[in-house]
Amino acid sequence: MKYIKNGKIIMPDGEITGKVLVFSREIVDIIDEEQIGSFGFGDVYDAEGGIIAPGLIDLHIHGYMGEDSSDGIEKGLLEMSEAVTKNGVTSWLPTTMTVPFEQLEKVFDIVRKLMANGVDGAQILGVNAEGPFISPKYKGAQKEENIKNIDVDFLIRNSDVIKLTTVAPETEGALDAIKEVKAKTDIVMSIGHTSATFAQAMAGIDAGISHATHLFNAMTPLNHREPGTVGACLVSENVTCELIADTFHINPGLFKLIYGIKKDKLILITDCTRAGGLEDGEYDLGGQLLTKKGIECRLPDGTIAGSVLTLNKALYNFKNHTGLEDYQVIALSTLGPAKLLGDNTRGSLEKGKNADIVIFDREYNVKKTFVKGKEI
Numbered sequence: 001m002k003y004i005k006n007g008k009i010i011m012p013d014g015e016i017t018g019k020v021l022v023f024s025r026e027i028v029d030i031i032d033e034e035q036i037g038s039f040g041f042g043d044v045y046d047a048e049g050g051i052i053a054p055g056l057i058d059l060h061i062h063g064y065m066g067e068d069s070s071d072g073i074e075k076g077l078l079e080m081s082e083a084v085t086k087n088g089v090t091s092w093l094p095t096t097m098t099v100p101f102e103q104l105e106k107v108f109d110i111v112r113k114l115m116a117n118g119v120d121g122a123q124i125l126g127v128n129a130e131g132p133f134i135s136p137k138y139k140g141a142q143k144e145e146n147i148k149n150i151d152v153d154f155l156i157r158n159s160d161v162i163k164l165t166t167v168a169p170e171t172e173g174a175l176d177a178i179k180e181v182k183a184k185t186d187i188v189m190s191i192g193h194t195s196a197t198f199a200q201a202m203a204g205i206d207a208g209i210s211h212a213t214h215l216f217n218a219m220t221p222l223n224h225r226e227p228g229t230v231g232a233c234l235v236s237e238n239v240t241c242e243l244i245a246d247t248f249h250i251n252p253g254l255f256k257l258i259y260g261i262k263k264d265k266l267i268l269i270t271d272c273t274r275a276g277g278l279e280d281g282e283y284d285l286g287g288q289l290l291t292k293k294g295i296e297c298r299l300p301d302g303t304i305a306g307s308v309l310t311l312n313k314a315l316y317n318f319k320n321h322t323g324l325e326d327y328q329v330i331a332l333s334t335l336g337p338a339k340l341l342g343d344n345t346r347g348s349l350e351k352g353k354n355a356d357i358v359i360f361d362r363e364y365n366v367k368k369t370f371v372k373g374k375e376i
């Protein structure tokens with residue numbers, strides 16, 4: 001049995017101070033300090049006045065530390081799984097780009113294996129297929145030659161591993177395809193990389209879209225006479241929205257407004273590329289040249305191309321610009337994504353859930369990360 005004392009314990013609806021978190025592979029209890037040992041003796045960790053939070057879940061990571069999910073290299077995925085735990089991430093969706101089907105299938109096969117066998121670091125929960133079913137007009141940093149109309153058979157065939165996919169509802173045959181995928185699989189369909197008007201986006205949401213890929217980025221903007229995809233996502237209560245809170249993709253002056261509208265339907269992600277965690281320089285992004293400078297990644301033509309954000313930094317930025325309580329901010333990358341994936345085994349420190357735990361200092365710097373009770 002293990003114990004963490006002297007920290008603020010983050011729960012779904014508030015924060016507990018002056019207590020001790022007890023865990024083994026699962027969360028066992030929250031007790032008084034005098035009771036340490038009552039569940040059996042073991043390691044006692046001191047949070048030193050910091051934050052004891054559920055492990056973070058990142059739905060949208062392309063790459064990190066030089067590796068990229070789209071490469072389809074098992075060793076790369078294993079290294080990323082371990083590396084992201086430094087940022088407090090305990091489970092994630094390797095996220096593929098708009099690359100050829102054969103390349104995607106190669107990634108899916110590896111992820112299938114890693115899902116079945118488990119990994120040493122952050123657990124791999126499946127794939128986020130961001131493309132190839134997108135609009136060439138809003139391709140962002142995705143490669144146009146690989147873009148396709150929604151292929152229902154492809155999605156159904158791989159629905160054991162694809163948890164989330166981005167679609168552009170205005171493309172040919174999209175609405176029927178969305179309905180069919182929704183009826184036959186558990187894949188979350190996410191609107192993104194789309195030229196959809198407000199009406200087209202609303203039709204997509206009616207057909208079964210329930211999530212938005214990095215709200216504001218690579219979609220039609222909000223205008224008072226044509227509210228675009230952004231408007232449709234903001235007014236649709238059942239649509240969860242991803243946000244890249246690096247303060248570069250979206251002006252942080254909007255964070256409060258977006259939270260006010262979406263509340264617990266907002267999910268912070270990183271959209272991190274292989275340049276994440278590395279020095280400024282030139283890298284590959286799905287066959288294209290990416291230049292990293294500070295917090296900015298761009299293609300040669302200036303297109304913004306993913307981020308180098310870490311999820312703990314996203315939480316810090318969001319808290320800093322909204323003044324929300326820690327438990328409200330942390331829920332955006334823990335309980336929120338777990339709910340979206342229909343996963344009841346993680347996302348909070350409630351009894352019986354996996355002991356995926358992070359100890360942060362008050363500025364969300366990671367002190368320790370545990371996956372299923374094991375210190376990484």
Ligand SMILES: [Zn+2]
Nearest residue numbers: 060130271306
């Ligand atoms: Zn992305």
